[in-house]
Amino acid sequence: MSDAGSLQALVQALRRLPGVGVKSAQRMAYHLLQHDRPGAQVLAQALQQACEHLGHCERCHTFSEQALCAICRDGERDATRLCVVETPADQAAMERTGAFSGLYFVLMGRLSPLDGVGPADIGMQQLLQRAADGVVQEVILATSFTAEGEATAHALSQALRRAGVRVTRLARGVPVGSELEYVDLGTIAHALADRR
Amino acid sequence: MSDAGSLQALVQALRRLPGVGVKSAQRMAYHLLQHDRPGAQVLAQALQQACEHLGHCERCHTFSEQALCAICRDGERDATRLCVVETPADQAAMERTGAFSGLYFVLMGRLSPLDGVGPADIGMQQLLQRAADGVVQEVILATSFTAEGEATAHALSQALRRAGVRVTRLARGVPVGSELEYVDLGTIAHALADRR
Ligand SMILES: [Zn+2]
Ligand SMILES: [Zn+2]
Numbered sequence: 001m002s003d004a005g006s007l008q009a010l011v012q013a014l015r016r017l018p019g020v021g022v023k024s025a026q027r028m029a030y031h032l033l034q035h036d037r038p039g040a041q042v043l044a045q046a047l048q049q050a051c052e053h054l055g056h057c058e059r060c061h062t063f064s065e066q067a068l069c070a071i072c073r074d075g076e077r078d079a080t081r082l083c084v085v086e087t088p089a090d091q092a093a094m095e096r097t098g099a100f101s102g103l104y105f106v107l108m109g110r111l112s113p114l115d116g117v118g119p120a121d122i123g124m125q126q127l128l129q130r131a132a133d134g135v136v137q138e139v140i141l142a143t144s145f146t147a148e149g150e151a152t153a154h155a156l157s158q159a160l161r162r163a164g165v166r167v168t169r170l171a172r173g174v175p176v177g178s179e180l181e182y183v184d185l186g187t188i189a190h191a192l193a194d195r196r
Numbered sequence: 197m198s199d200a201g202s203l204q205a206l207v208q209a210l211r212r213l214p215g216v217g218v219k220s221a222q223r224m225a226y227h228l229l230q231h232d233r234p235g236a237q238v239l240a241q242a243l244q245q246a247c248e249h250l251g252h253c254e255r256c257h258t259f260s261e262q263a264l265c266a267i268c269r270d271g272e273r274d275a276t277r278l279c280v281v282e283t284p285a286d287q288a289a290m291e292r293t294g295a296f297s298g299l300y301f302v303l304m305g306r307l308s309p310l311d312g313v314g315p316a317d318i319g320m321q322q323l324l325q326r327a328a329d330g331v332v333q334e335v336i337l338a339t340s341f342t343a344e345g346e347a348t349a350h351a352l353s354q355a356l357r358r359a360g361v362r363v364t365r366l367a368r369g370v371p372v373g374s375e376l377e378y379v380d381l382g383t384i385a386h387a388l389a390d391r392r
Pocket of ligand 2: 254255258267269
């Protein structure tokens with residue numbers, strides 16, 4: 001395959017994508033080269049454009065093409081509430097609910113000692129500074145309800161409370177529209193404990 | 197997210213990869229932008245290089261940077277045997293066995309009426325011409341032992357036999373190193389029927 005070096009290079013490069021092993025990378029490379037060369041060109045350009053133009057918002061850390069993202073620039077938002085989420089996707093989900101009009105801090109990850117992700121990687125210091133700016137009155141922790149998300153919420157909550165900030169957490173409970181019979185037991189137990 | 201248009205564009209472009217939905221595409225985009233920007237650059241370049249340099253070998257249809265691939269150019273190979281495989285990966289697997297010294301025809305796919313892949317898409321006509329060149333004495337069908345691979349082998353076999361070409365198929369049977377107890381029943385049944 002010495003005359004297919006650029007094919008090998010493409011397969012290797014695709015393996016840098018998370019969750020893509022050698023079999024998937026081969027399948028992706030064959031598909032693009034055999035059936036969707038325009039798609040390959042579009043992807044190449046999108047990667048270059050994103051690397052060139054996307055930085056991080058100075059205030060909330062989400063991806064942004066400008067120094068401040070659209071939400072942080074929006075003077076209509078309620079600056080006294082700060083919602084902490086793990087990723088831009090979580091932030092987008094929260095925005096889609098239409099139930100939150102405050103500002104955000106995007107951790108761009110979550111604490112994961114096994115993967116070497118510590119407080120500095122999720123910007124804990126910047127969050128503490130941000131929360132102590134005299135405007136923020138409540139920090140709402142909206143990290144995932146997974147083991148790592150809960151550990152992250154716990155660590156942030158302790159640090160923020162030490163700094164005298166009011167901290168709340170999204171309620172755990174039975175998803176709207178669920179029949180109790182099909183909800184996992186841990187969720188039911190938490191919904192019972194957090195009943196109001 | 198109007199100020200993150202290049203992020204949206206990247207997520208959309210990643211969805212053109214086979215098997216990648218919106219969640220995976222987001223995860224890939226975040227990973228590259230947050231943790232592996234050099235990887236994003238490498239991938240962009242590999243895509244462009246591959247599109248620019250990779251065509252198809254004129255004789256066997258596999259990906260090649262030259263008019264004839266390295267195997268087809270190799271005068272030491274036995275041109276009387278022609279092995280038909282579905283993909284360059286299958287060809288590479290066959291080469292690694294070291295058990296075949298003939299030439300190849302790479303279908304770059306397999307018949308799949310439901311996906312709109314017909315005889316023209318796998319180069320059946322070119323294979324028939326190739327097999328009737330007066331040099332080839334045996335065509336070995338090495339398509340997958342899946343429903344679609346078997347259907348492809350069946351269709352090729354009929355067309356080749358009509359053209360007077362000798363056709364063989366890889367033997368089905370119990371994988372080397374397997375304990376019979378753990379082999380699926382269909383495989384055992386075929387191994388029994390194909391016993392020699
Ligand atoms: Zn922002
Ligand atoms: Zn060739």
